[in-house]
Amino acid sequence: MRYLGRRLLQSFCLLVGVSLLSFAFVELAPGNFFDEMRLNPRISNEAISGLRKQYGIDQPLPVRYARWLGSVAKGEFGFSFAYNAPVGSLLWPRARNTLLLTGSATLLTWIIALPLGILSAGARHGWIDRSTLLLTSVLLSTPDLLLSLGLLLFAVRTRLLPAGGMISLAAENQGGWQQAESLAIHMLGPVTVLVLISLPTLVRHTRAAMIEALDSPYVRAARSHGISPGRILLRHAFPVALNPLISLFGLSVGSLLSASLLTEVVVSWPGLGPLLLEAILGRDTYVVIGAVVFASVLLVCGTLLSDVLLFASDPRIRSERLA
Amino acid sequence: MTARKQIALPLIFVAGVHVIALFAGFFAPYNYAQQNRDLPYAPPSPLHLYDVQGVFHWRPSVCRLAARPEKFGVYEEDRNNCFPVRLFIRGPQYTVLGLFQSDWHLFGVSPPARIFLLGSDGYGRDQLSRLLYGSLLSLFAGLLATGLTLNLGALLGTVAGYYGGWCDAVIMRCIELFLALPWLYLLFALRAFLPLHISPSRAFLLLILVIGIVGWARPARLIRGVALSEKERGYVLAAKMFGASHFYLMRRHVLPSTYNVLVTQAALLIPQYILAEMTLSFLGLGVAEPVPTWGNMLSAVQQYDVLTSYWWMWAPGCAVILVCLSYWYLASALQARAEVIGH
Numbered sequence: 193m194r195y196l197g198r199r200l201l202q203s204f205c206l207l208v209g210v211s212l213l214s215f216a217f218v219e220l221a222p223g224n225f226f227d228e229m230r231l232n233p234r235i236s237n238e239a240i241s242g243l244r245k246q247y248g249i250d251q252p253l254p255v256r257y258a259r260w261l262g263s264v265a266k267g268e269f270g271f272s273f274a275y276n277a278p279v280g281s282l283l284w285p286r287a288r289n290t291l292l293l294t295g296s297a298t299l300l301t302w303i304i305a306l307p308l309g310i311l312s313a314g315a316r317h318g319w320i321d322r323s324t325l326l327l328t329s330v331l332l333s334t335p336d337l338l339l340s341l342g343l344l345l346f347a348v349r350t351r352l353l354p355a356g357g358m359i360s361l362a363a364e365n366q367g368g369w370q371q372a373e374s375l376a377i378h379m380l381g382p383v384t385v386l387v388l389i390s391l392p393t394l395v396r397h398t399r400a401a402m403i404e405a406l407d408s409p410y411v412r413a414a415r416s417h418g419i420s421p422g423r424i425l426l427r428h429a430f431p432v433a434l435n436p437l438i439s440l441f442g443l444s445v446g447s448l449l450s451a452s453l454l455t456e457v458v459v460s461w462p463g464l465g466p467l468l469l470e471a472i473l474g475r476d477t478y479v480v481i482g483a484v485v486f487a488s489v490l491l492v493c494g495t496l497l498s499d500v501l502l503f504a505s506d507p508r509i510r511s512e513r514l515a
Numbered sequence: 516m517t518a519r520k521q522i523a524l525p526l527i528f529v530a531g532v533h534v535i536a537l538f539a540g541f542f543a544p545y546n547y548a549q550q551n552r553d554l555p556y557a558p559p560s561p562l563h564l565y566d567v568q569g570v571f572h573w574r575p576s577v578c579r580l581a582a583r584p585e586k587f588g589v590y591e592e593d594r595n596n597c598f599p600v601r602l603f604i605r606g607p608q609y610t611v612l613g614l615f616q617s618d619w620h621l622f623g624v625s626p627p628a629r630i631f632l633l634g635s636d637g638y639g640r641d642q643l644s645r646l647l648y649g650s651l652l653s654l655f656a657g658l659l660a661t662g663l664t665l666n667l668g669a670l671l672g673t674v675a676g677y678y679g680g681w682c683d684a685v686i687m688r689c690i691e692l693f694l695a696l697p698w699l700y701l702l703f704a705l706r707a708f709l710p711l712h713i714s715p716s717r718a719f720l721l722l723i724l725v726i727g728i729v730g731w732a733r734p735a736r737l738i739r740g741v742a743l744s745e746k747e748r749g750y751v752l753a754a755k756m757f758g759a760s761h762f763y764l765m766r767r768h769v770l771p772s773t774y775n776v777l778v779t780q781a782a783l784l785i786p787q788y789i790l791a792e793m794t795l796s797f798l799g800l801g802v803a804e805p806v807p808t809w810g811n812m813l814s815a816v817q818q819y820d821v822l823t824s825y826w827w828m829w830a831p832g833c834a835v836i837l838v839c840l841s842y843w844y845l846a847s848a849l850q851a852r853a854e855v856i857g858h
Binding site for chain 1: 688691692695696697698699700701703704705706707790793794797798799800813816817819822823832835836839840843
């Protein structure tokens with residue numbers, strides 16, 4: 193438990209660091225939302241300085257940061273100038289959509305990648321291994337952006353998939369089943385792209401970890417005892433190989449979030465990505481900070497989850513902490 | 516294939532691409548901003564070796580295009596109105612490296628005809644010329660940002676590994692912070708707080724700065740590891756005993772030993788950064804029109820009619836795959852060589 197407590201504290205420090213970094217960038221940046229407003233001749237200077245006072249922009253950095261922390265405690269995450277609403281209320285539904293996308297993509301990636309990696313490590317240089325290697329190299333060398341655009345092309349050309357959005361207009365007014373069906377069809381494309389983006393790294397790591405485990409002496413001993421290859425693969429080698437993969441899971445959340453950001457923008461999925469892009473173009477400072485902090489929270493959750501899994505799967509970590 | 520060849524082949528290809536990018540003005544038949552409003556989305560011009568009578572010519576020719584009045588973007592070739600393709604022809608003025616001016620081009624056709632080897636975009640601008648001019652910005656953004664990242668990483672990594680103590684602790688915490696964040700979000704956040712509407716050259720420098728700063732953590736961590744083991748080596752300790760200064764030890768003994776890591780990291784980082792620049796420009800956060808980069812050229816593909824009808828607009832995507840592939844081959848060959856040297 194002390195191990196987990198320390199990890200929790202570290203994650204918390206990380207989040208504080210991220211938010212401080214974002215605020216430092218804001219401070220360094222020239223211009224803000226209200227400078228753009230100043231160009232509009234119909235808004236008087238007094239009105240703008242009034243607004244600045246109302247939103248607390250005229251305060252020094254530490255005061256603003258403290259105020260922002262206060263609003264985080266209330267779940268508001270600051271105030272959006274463009275939407276005229278608390279950032280939290282904008283972020284929650286968006287973050288849920290992003291989580292829906294990345295969560296299902298992660299699940300699917302692991303379901304596909306683990307058997308593929310185990311099989312190709314089990315029969316090295318066999319046809320499964322060779323075709324997997326070819327597939328992963330092709331996927332690795334295709335940029336994320338082009339994969340997303342390829343999906344768009346596929347959707348528009350074949351009309352098998354919707355080309356964008358999250359739910360069709362027709363389904364929006366109907367019952368739960370139709371909505372769920374429409375959502376699933378809309379998710380199919382972006383989830384496929386995300387799986388294709390994150391699959392090759394995971395397959396290769398699984399294969400490498402399995403090969404390392406299979407080459408160790410205890411597997412040779414098990415083999416000479418006459419234990420069946422399938423049992424060796426799953427019962428003896430796999431639990432050992434799983435360890436580095438779980439740590440990889442924590443790290444891969446970050447790259448998956450980045451990939452998801454891009455895919456969301458290209459297929460106009462209403463997640464954090466389009467909101468962030470819109471906020472950048474509109475200089476909506478607190479929305480940008482909120483989106484970055486939210487993404488970091490998702491990331492930290494992923495890392496923590498992998499820590500918990502590691503704790504559960506590896507007896508060495510448990511005994512180390514107990515001693 | 517020998518190890519030497521495995522490094523040499525992609526290296527030659529990459530170097531060739533960069534040279535072509537540097538002399539984009541010479542290889543491109545037109546200026547990147549030259550519009551032909553009567554020829555939007557013209558398909559790649561076919562090169563004809565036989566003329567309309569069926570007589571064979573060694574010199575290929577292109578024919579003028581006539582737009583069909585009833586349909587947008589559909590053309591018919593006027594086979595009676597063909598112009599030979601000429602090499603080393605005089606055309607629009609350009610400057611090479613911002614130093615000297617010239618109007619010689621590798622190839623071209625005489626004015627009324629247009630040669631679009633990769634078709635034209637919505638304003639009737641030559642795709643090939645834009646691709647070549649765009650490669651100048653896209654490739655060198657990757658190269659310069661990598662230079663910045665590696666300098667930052669080498670500096671901080673060496674200092675952290677060499678001095679250790681609180682200095683190491685502070686830098687390592689920063690590294691963890693930067694490594695943990697989703698890099699695209701970080702890139703966006705940095706870009707968000709910088710001015711949006713700026714001239715292309717300033718946007719270019721800004722992009723290099725932003726991309727270069729975001730990625731410093733990974734090379735810094737690797738270099739710290741090398742510096743950590745290197746400072747305990749016998750000859751370094753001996754030099755220290757002779758009274759060499761910290762600066763001298765870092766410069767002459769620790770830094771040279773990180774050379775292998777730096778080269779391999781460079782080959783890995785450059786394609787990533789080319790893609791990063793492409794992503795930012797694609798989303799409208801990078802270099803703006805009319806100056807072309809591969810990213811803002813590719814953003815045309817988001818339009819429905821371009822996506823479905825004009826396949827030549829994907830040219831920047833194909834170009835970036837080729838360049839990134841050769842960089843990745845280079846990186847894996849370099850890694851293999853470093854492992855051989857290490858053993």
